[in-house]
Amino acid sequence: MNNKLPPLWLVVGLMMFPQIVETIYSPALTQIATQFRVSDGQASQTLSVYFLAFAVGVVCWGRLCDLIGRRPAMLAGLLTYGLGTLLALLALLATEFETLLLARIISAFGAAVGSVVTQTMLRDSYQGSDLAKVFSVMGAALSISPVLGLVSGGLLAEQFGYLGVFSDLMVLALVLGLIASWRLPETRPETTTSIALWPLACRMVRDGGLWRSALLVALFNTMLFGYYSLAPFLFAEQGWSASEFGYSGTVLAWATLLGSRLNKRLLGKGWQPASLIQLAASLALGAGAAVWASQSSLWFLLPMMGVVVAYGIAIPNVLSQALLAYREVAGSAGALFGLAYYLLLSLGLALAAGLQDLGLLILGCGLVAVLCSGRRST
Numbered sequence: 001m002n003n004k005l006p007p008l009w010l011v012v013g014l015m016m017f018p019q020i021v022e023t024i025y026s027p028a029l030t031q032i033a034t035q036f037r038v039s040d041g042q043a044s045q046t047l048s049v050y051f052l053a054f055a056v057g058v059v060c061w062g063r064l065c066d067l068i069g070r071r072p073a074m075l076a077g078l079l080t081y082g083l084g085t086l087l088a089l090l091a092l093l094a095t096e097f098e099t100l101l102l103a104r105i106i107s108a109f110g111a112a113v114g115s116v117v118t119q120t121m122l123r124d125s126y127q128g129s130d131l132a133k134v135f136s137v138m139g140a141a142l143s144i145s146p147v148l149g150l151v152s153g154g155l156l157a158e159q160f161g162y163l164g165v166f167s168d169l170m171v172l173a174l175v176l177g178l179i180a181s182w183r184l185p186e187t188r189p190e191t192t193t194s195i196a197l198w199p200l201a202c203r204m205v206r207d208g209g210l211w212r213s214a215l216l217v218a219l220f221n222t223m224l225f226g227y228y229s230l231a232p233f234l235f236a237e238q239g240w241s242a243s244e245f246g247y248s249g250t251v252l253a254w255a256t257l258l259g260s261r262l263n264k265r266l267l268g269k270g271w272q273p274a275s276l277i278q279l280a281a282s283l284a285l286g287a288g289a290a291v292w293a294s295q296s297s298l299w300f301l302l303p304m305m306g307v308v309v310a311y312g313i314a315i316p317n318v319l320s321q322a323l324l325a326y327r328e329v330a331g332s333a334g335a336l337f338g339l340a341y342y343l344l345l346s347l348g349l350a351l352a353a354g355l356q357d358l359g360l361l362i363l364g365c366g367l368v369a370v371l372c373s374g375r376r377s378t
Helices: 008-024 026-034 039-066 070-094 097-112 113-125 126-181 195-207 208-237 241-268 273-292 298-320 324-355 357-378
Strands: none
Touching: 008 039, 008 097, 008 113, 008 126, 008 208, 026 039, 026 126, 026 208, 026 241, 039 070, 039 097, 039 113, 039 208, 039 324, 070 097, 070 126, 097 113, 113 273, 113 324, 126 241, 195 324, 208 241, 208 273, 208 298, 208 324, 208 357, 241 273, 241 298, 273 298, 273 357, 298 324, 298 357, 324 357
8 A cells, every 4th residue: 555645535525526516517507598698508518518628638637647746737637627717707707608618628627637636546545445445435425526516506606696606616726726735645656657548549449348338428427417407497497596406416416325225236136237237228218208208397306316316326337347358557548438438428418408408318318328238238
């Protein structure tokens, strides 16, 4: 075990950071659409461009932390995020929508550091059962981070408007940057193995099973983040406030934990990952049909819980099986795999912004997921 252990509480905070800043923004989407005089679809596009930049950031920061070290890469990423958030505040004050999109791209690129570099630091510092225990803590933290984002974003949007949301993001970036510069150690091993990315990328591009895994991850995430980008407008149409939309995150968090516990129990009963992925895809398809039929009222939250349960079952099984053939280059392969599914997710959210129909989006994603999961088992 590495003797330069980063404080676990700080690593947990840095790991939660990307998901919190993704979801804290969602309740303010309706206000942004009104303020900038853009359509609901255009306002939702700010989420799709976010994930496009996030995908590039995952690879860049992952590569950079090998070249210059974990600590400098983390601090540079937080600084980039802070600059992007500052630009977003200026865009909001000047009501320039194109500048806001650029700011979101810069912010997302910086925020990606919290996803990839923290995992690398943990793998530097822990091994074996210790690493598994730490990642179990991370899993629990990641399950509640979207709730923190939605609830806090809803309260901030209602009390202080969208400027309050972005001001809070600016403060968060500043606080995390200061704490990381004070307490975060360097964990990079003295000797590291350099891996040529291009030959590995060519090998992965030719792997059809890997593409199906990336598509499944993107599809289930599109269903979840499609809710974050489209549901604020459904709530607003029915007269509910931004804070009330934020509280819906607690319902979805409960469903995520339910899906995780159900997945663990079924694996213990001998279910294979491929069968669980098929089960999750079928559940998502059925729940998507119910969301589509009920989205004119808040009853759509009940089948939406089914979608999130399916997410909790599918994602661990897809991710656990996706890179089994790339164990010798797991770090670089993971970065490239992340690039692929985040790019696909950004396309899915762009489609969501164009459709502006949550039920139809989930129904379509569920159908494609059923087809993909069926192909996996053949």
